[in-house]
Amino acid sequence: MAQPFRRKHQTSFARAMWAVARKDLSAEWRSREMFSAMLIFSLLVVFIFNFSLDLNPKTQREVTAGMLWVTFTFAGTLGLNRSMAIEKDRSCLDGLLLAPVDRSAIYFGKVIGNLIFMITVEIIVLPLFSIFYNINLFNPGLLAVVALGSVGYVVVGTLLATMTVQTRTRDVLLPILLFPVVLPVVASAVRASTFFLQGQPMDLIWPNINIIIAFDLIYIALAYMVFDFVVEE
Amino acid sequence: MAVIEVQGLVKRFGLKTILKGMDFRADFGEFVGLLGPNGAGKTTFLRILSSLSRPSFGQVRVAGFQLPQQAAGVRANLGVLSHQPLLYGDLTGEENLEFYGRMYAVENMPERINEVLDLVDLTNRRRDLVRTYSRGMAQRLAIARAVIHDPAILLLDEPYTGLDQDASAMLDAVLKQIAAQGRTVVMTSHDLVRTAELCTRFDVLSRGKIIASASRDEVPQDGLLAFYRRAIMAPAGGKEAGNGATLPA
Numbered sequence: 001m002a003q004p005f006r007r008k009h010q011t012s013f014a015r016a017m018w019a020v021a022r023k024d025l026s027a028e029w030r031s032r033e034m035f036s037a038m039l040i041f042s043l044l045v046v047f048i049f050n051f052s053l054d055l056n057p058k059t060q061r062e063v064t065a066g067m068l069w070v071t072f073t074f075a076g077t078l079g080l081n082r083s084m085a086i087e088k089d090r091s092c093l094d095g096l097l098l099a100p101v102d103r104s105a106i107y108f109g110k111v112i113g114n115l116i117f118m119i120t121v122e123i124i125v126l127p128l129f130s131i132f133y134n135i136n137l138f139n140p141g142l143l144a145v146v147a148l149g150s151v152g153y154v155v156v157g158t159l160l161a162t163m164t165v166q167t168r169t170r171d172v173l174l175p176i177l178l179f180p181v182v183l184p185v186v187a188s189a190v191r192a193s194t195f196f197l198q199g200q201p202m203d204l205i206w207p208n209i210n211i212i213i214a215f216d217l218i219y220i221a222l223a224y225m226v227f228d229f230v231v232e233e
Numbered sequence: 234m235a236v237i238e239v240q241g242l243v244k245r246f247g248l249k250t251i252l253k254g255m256d257f258r259a260d261f262g263e264f265v266g267l268l269g270p271n272g273a274g275k276t277t278f279l280r281i282l283s284s285l286s287r288p289s290f291g292q293v294r295v296a297g298f299q300l301p302q303q304a305a306g307v308r309a310n311l312g313v314l315s316h317q318p319l320l321y322g323d324l325t326g327e328e329n330l331e332f333y334g335r336m337y338a339v340e341n342m343p344e345r346i347n348e349v350l351d352l353v354d355l356t357n358r359r360r361d362l363v364r365t366y367s368r369g370m371a372q373r374l375a376i377a378r379a380v381i382h383d384p385a386i387l388l389l390d391e392p393y394t395g396l397d398q399d400a401s402a403m404l405d406a407v408l409k410q411i412a413a414q415g416r417t418v419v420m421t422s423h424d425l426v427r428t429a430e431l432c433t434r435f436d437v438l439s440r441g442k443i444i445a446s447a448s449r450d451e452v453p454q455d456g457l458l459a460f461y462r463r464a465i466m467a468p469a470g471g472k473e474a475g476n477g478a479t480l481p482a
Binding site for chain 1: 280283284285286287305306308309311313315317318319320321322323324328332333335336337338362378
């Protein structure tokens with residue numbers, strides 16, 4: 001029987017997570033493939049909605065949040081697909097999984113990278129929405145909802161992208177799986193955002209924010225528990 | 234001393250059984266050539282050893298750690314090289330090594346990166362994007378990636394696939410140098426000439442089991458092809474070899 005080899009010093013969860021996120025950011029900084037696709041898609045949606053809908057101010061306050069979230073979710077799907085495709089195309093996912101780190105650290109590293117891309121796109125798109133729709137979107141409450149909703153969306157999206165990237169129809173499969181699962185977060189985010197834009201009282205808004213927070217936490221816990229099984233043969 | 238010990242390994246994908254009670258052993262410092270026809274389960278076996286795939290049944294012990302329970306311990310002592318380089322095209326060679334070095338908690342990273350780049354003769358291309366590398370250069374960088382954490386065990390899954398003669402010769406030289414450093418190496422390959430040259434033991438995997446096993450001393454220098462053919466053509470069963478596998482009649 002072999003004597004146990006010395007257990008080497010292992011990278012901590014936080015260091016591994018940051019290494020993965022930093023690697024994604026560096027690679028994207030060079031190629032700008034994912035970010036460009038997300039941004040161009042978002043800008044096209046803003047322009048198309050702006051030129052195709054002639055809305056009065058009241059209706060505009062009711063539908064802007066919906067249009068905003070449609071833009072974010074579809075652009076986000078493009079980014080999520082691309083983010084995992086990079087890992088799959090040269091079997092780099094195997095390289096990540098061979099590292100002696102907690103595999104959840106790899107997942108959360110990917111989440112951080114995807115979240116940074118999505119929030120960067122949102123930071124660029126929000127002022128454009130404000131200008132084109134003549135509505136002030138820089139409400140602290142609305143920005144918090146955008147951030148919380150994006151967390152839930154990316155947490156679920158990264159997990160499902162890891163699953164669908166193994167399939168030939170990954171580009172089609174991801175949105176089909178993702179949108180029903182993430183519906184509670186997106187629907188609550190749209191409602192909360194609309195209420196903020198309409199200046200509704202906080203006791204009407206809080207239940208929606210609570211739903212987003214609750215689902216964010218549930219998704220994070222679930223992803224932490226199942227990621228190991230998702231990536232294992 | 235056994236570095237890799239496998240007993241009764243079974244791997245099923247749905248209804249299909251790829252490995253059917255396979256036994257395998259690699260001792261410290263051995264360079265084992267794992268031969269077999271396409272679809273024999275060589276890659277599946279290496280994926281199980283590297284903890285990328287979970288055994289359906291059986292005992293797998295690598296570097297003293299049990300799989301799948303102690304997978305992180307196995308991975309810390311393991312370097313893997315396949316025909317896919319597992320490198321990021323949009324990072325430079327050096328950035329790729331830095332990334333994997335962080336994942337493996339490599340100490341004295343700048344010095345170690347210099348060492349492994351020197352080993353594979355890529356020091357002058359360290360700041361170039363990997364997507365600008367030739368196939369041979371990418372494979373050499375993949376070797377540097379596989380040994381950045383100085384693993385005791387190397388698993389090589391058809392590392393010569395897609396390489397031209399020059400690149401293969403350079404890979405030969407690097408693998409010989411790595412093997413001389415006292416690592417245990419398991420390599421799958423269809424290139425019998427290179428396998429005969431590099432390996433100290435040859436195992437033939439077919440029908441989900443090791444059906445033949447012989448040391449370099451037992452096989453004449455130009456006799457690996459004959460040994461392999463006899464093993465593949467032989468009916469199940471045969472002469473018992475020293476390690477519990479069978480030698481073809």
